[in-house]
Structure formats: C-alpha cells, structure tokens
Amino acid sequence: MIKDMFQVLTENGRAAPEREPKLPASDLQKLYSLMATTRAADLKALKLQRQGRMGTFAPSLGHEACQVGSAFALQPKDWVFPYFRDLGTYITLGFPLKNYYLYWMGNEEGMRIPADLNIFTISVPVGSQLPHSVGCAMAMKYKKEQAAALAYFGDGATSEGDFSEALNFAGVFKTPNVFICFNNQYAISTPVKRQTAAETIAQKANAYGFDGIRADGNDVLAMYILTREALEKARSGGGPTLIEAFTYRMGNHTTSDDASRYRKETEVNDWSRRDPIERFRLYLKDKGLWDESFEDRVQKEAEVLISKALEEAESTPPPRPEDLFIHTYKDMTPELNDQLAELRDLLKGGPR
Amino acid sequence: MRLNMVQALNQAMHQEMERDLRVVALGEDIAVDGGVFRLTEGLLEKFGPERVIDTPLAESTIVGASIGMAVAGLRPIAEIQFMGFIYLAMNQIIAHAARLRNRSRGRFTVPIVIRTPYGAGVKALEHHSESTEALFCQIPGLKVVVPSTPYDAKGLLIASIRDEDPVIFLEPTKLYRAGRQEVPEEPYEVALGQAKVVREGEGLTVVAWGAMIPVAQQAAEIVGKDGIFPEVIDLRTLAPLDRETVLESVRRNGRLLVVHEAPKTCGLGAEIAAFVAERAMFQLEAPVLRITGQDITVPLAKGEDYYYPSPERVARGIKKILES
C-alpha cells in the first residue's frame, strides 16, 4: 500500500466496514451512475475529437472516482474552482453537459455558468484558480456564510507560485478552503518526482500550518468521506485542508499528446487493474446493489443524456461577431463599436 | 536541406549547443518529450540531462533561474510552453532580465533566450493564441524577435543565443509546419535589428511580421490582379526596431499599411505609425492604416476567423489606402 493512503475499498472492491460511509443505497447507486456517465461522456468527446467535431481536450479517464466522489460531498452554497480535467465534477454538480461540449468545441458560450451553480469557469493557466478559491473563502468568512470553497488541480500545479501563495494565505487567514490535488503521476510528460522532492503532496500542507491527507483517488468512497469531512471542518471554522488524491491519468494529457513517448505500457496496464469504476462495481455487486439490468439502465440513461447534449451543442450556432465583443466591458466602447461595424461590413463584402 | 520551421529551430539549438558548452536548455516537457511541438527533440539524447532540463511546472523560476545561470556564465535557452503562460514570469523578465545590466552598471548581464510559441490561427484553447508582443517591446533592455521563415528562424535563433542581452523569441505556431525552405546546413546568423524587404513593390508599403507575412504576401497577390504592387517588409526584430528600412520604403512609396494579429490599441502598429508620422510625414500621400486583430480577447476556435486578419481583409486595406 502507498504511504499513509486513506482507503475504504481495496482494489477488488472489499470494504473496511468501520470506514464505510453511511450512505443510503440510492446514493451509492447514484455515485456509480455519475462515474459511468462521466466515463461515457469523456469517451464520447474523444471520439468526436477524432472525427473533427471537437477541439483539443483533456480526457478525464481514470479520474472518475476522485472527481465524482469529492464533488458529491459538496452542498449548493459551496463554491468550486475546477481545472481543465474535471468533467466528473461538472457532471456531478449538474452543469449542463451541452455547455461542457460547447466549450471544448471552441464556443465561448460553453462557459456560461448557470446562475444557480457556484462553479467557476475552467482555468487553463495551471494553478491560477487557487488564489481565487482562497479569496472566495475569505469572502464566505466575511459574510458569515456556512460555505466552503473547493479547488481542484493537478500535481504539476503544486510547483507554481500560485499554489504556495494561495495555501499560505489559506493557512494565515484560516479560510474555509479545501484543496484537492489529483496526483495523477504526470504533468504532460513530467513525472511527479520531477515536480517535488517531497515524499507526498499532502505533506506540503504542514509547511502552511494546516492538515494534508492522502486518499486513494481511485476509491470513490474514500474521496467522498475525506472531502465531506474537510468541507464540514471548513464550514465550521476549522480552516483549510489539502487532500492529495493518489491516482493515474489513464489517457493522453490531451488529444494532442502521445503519452507512449514518455511512459511505459506496463505502467499503464498496472494502473488499469485499479480502475475506479470496476472497483466500485464489485463493491455494489457484493451489496446486491448492482446487476446487469442496473448497468443497462445506467448506460442507457447516460447515452440519452450524452446524445441530447451533443445534439444541442452541435445545433448551437457559432458565435455572431457581436458575441465576441459585447462581453469585453459592461458597455461597448466607441472604439469597439467602430471595430464591430468594420467587421460586419467586411463580412458583407462591404462597399468597395 | 529543405526544412520546416520546427526543424530549422531544432537544428539551430543542436548546433549552438555543440559549439558552445555554456548553452543549456530548460523548460516544461522539453527533454524526454522533446517539447510539446517537438522543437527540442533529440537534444536530451545528444547533450544529456545536465544541459537539457525538464523543469517543474514553474514559469517564474524557469526565467528566474535562467537569469541566475546567465549571471554565472551560462547561456540558457528557456522555453515557455505557450506565450499565454509567459505572464507568470513577467516579474522576472521585466524587473530583472531587462534591467540587470543597467542596475549593475554593466557588471551583470543576462544573455538568455526565452523561446515561446505565439499567435493565433490554429483554433487553439484559451491562452494558446496570444500575441502580446507589444508588452515586451515597451520594456527597455529586452529584444523581441519573430521569424516568419525557416531560414530566418535558424539564423535569428542563433543570433539570439549569441546575443549579449535577453531576447524574447516568438515563434508563430501557425508557421511551425507551414512549409519547407532550403536551409543551409552550417550555422549562420541573421542579424538582429534588421528588417527585410520580402516583396519589392511601389506605391504602398506593407509592414508585418510573423504569421502575418504570408497573409500580407497573399494580399499582395490579390491586389496584384488589379495592377497594385505593394512592397512588403518583414520586421523580423520588433525590438530594437529597424526604423530606417521602414522609413526608406515609406518615403519612396508614400503610403503605409501595418498588419498585425495583436489587438489594435497600443499594438506595435501604433509605434510604427508614430515614428513614420514623426519622420516621414511630408512624404505621406495618405493616412497610415492598420489592419489588426480587434480589441477583444482572442476568440476560441469557432469565432477565430472573425478576429484573425485574412488576406482579403488586408487586400481591402490596401485598396482603401490607395483610394484615400
């Protein structure tokens, strides 16, 4: 076993009874269905990309448990600061899949966040969302709201200044933050041992004066329990927590990457035996909560959701010229008006 | 040999590292993976991990450490994976790389090259289409270089590595594999600070750089059908600017169009228009015109074409100047 790693489910789906969360059967099945939906939606995107119907995107394959398990612990008033590999998080929070697809198809409309969801836009510059999550948590504290701010990021992000500065703020101001690092062993080609000489990422929290814990990131129940506890601690004034989700990026970094250039097939195969969905399926089956017909139903529901989202995304018209201008400021400036008029004129063929 | 820009830049780095033991390369994913665009392929195998360094994901320290290396006598080539991520290193670039020579009265110098892919036109994700070259051109002490051909890419990179001052070396992503050109096998320099007339013409001067050079060339083809033959100048180095080449051409032709993909306001076109107004006002027969990206965030894939100057748009600009 990996050093100090919190686990509820062993790799073959056996649970340590004293650690099992007290979740109703329907919630356990819901967790499964969210993970299965995430996987199906992710594989669909990959297929679309190959067909030229989607742009470059970052697959979530292998991250279903750490995304879904942690996001499932959130409450509506909490805030979420995702990164670019967070499909399961968005799906768990009920973010429209259509928007997610639209964004990766290259349409700004995709990042229009529904007004009732406290979920931030995707931050592409690595680690840059962490300071935002800290500021948000400071605001929660100031407004005396019983809410926490949860930020997601990869192991590579821990090397950025924004990581250190944000965690330091969180410690100093004892903010209601939860930081979840998906330690998926790579940042593009760079292995985690090239990011840090520290034995774990979790231990970095010690330097900022708060707790860091390590979870099996392929164990949805471990992720759920640790995140729930950290969120409760945050909301009740106990300060921040860093959770290192120990996992593996099963796919390429993005669709433009070829991981076979820098990692061995055997390593990937090794990790595929720790598949987060398989593991949870064995657990549910043991509990009598999974059978073929349940699987069928889950897959069918996922398929319906995905094809509807895709249809809506693909029938969304591309942005009009004005859509690219009007959100620059609250009001259009005279210069922007002129430039937009010029563009429209050009598109008409314009006067000679 | 006929090389594309990626191969030409790769060859330049190979040759300079071979020639000069002080040259090292560092950046994210540049060694084992050979760079996300394969620019640095083969360097690790040839020069080893002490000289070809996969760094942690930390732009500020990639540049900051390069400064320290340079002060201690090395000649680092730092790669920033995309220009959209160079902002994390802005403090090191502006507060130190650009000023150390001045601050130390010449004792400490910073002969580093910061290479980065830049520019739009490839339907990329957010932050992968930046062309904020003007930000750097305004900083005293920095040189800013942009090649538009494989030949120039090799010679400019070699000259940048050998230069005694910090160089921001911007590589137009769209041109990386856009075409091949005869590139001499032996190392050579293309001098920094020298623009080049890439198309001779009369009646109008078009000034551009990077990926706007092929666009300007195509625009010239379009208007050529109407008997208009603009001169096209590739600046190649944006700082320091080769004002003389531009002025000579404008004085002769009397009309100026500047093309850049960066937003219009405070883009480098503004500086070019200003020095032309200062020094060639009375030779101008028409107002200077700029064809540029609009003052908006570079759109994602679906809207990019609205933003990115096309040959047709440039051709229209040419005609507009001639009609005014």
Ligand SMILES: Cc1ncc(C[n+]2csc(CCOP(=O)(O)OP(=O)(O)O)c2C)c(N)n1
């Ligand atoms: C500041 C910054 N530098 C470089 C990049 C290019 N880049 C995109 S993802 C990535 C690796 C991220 O690795 P990690 O944080 O471990 O997350 P993972 O992709 O493994 O989920 C890099 C270098 C970027 N997006 N932002």
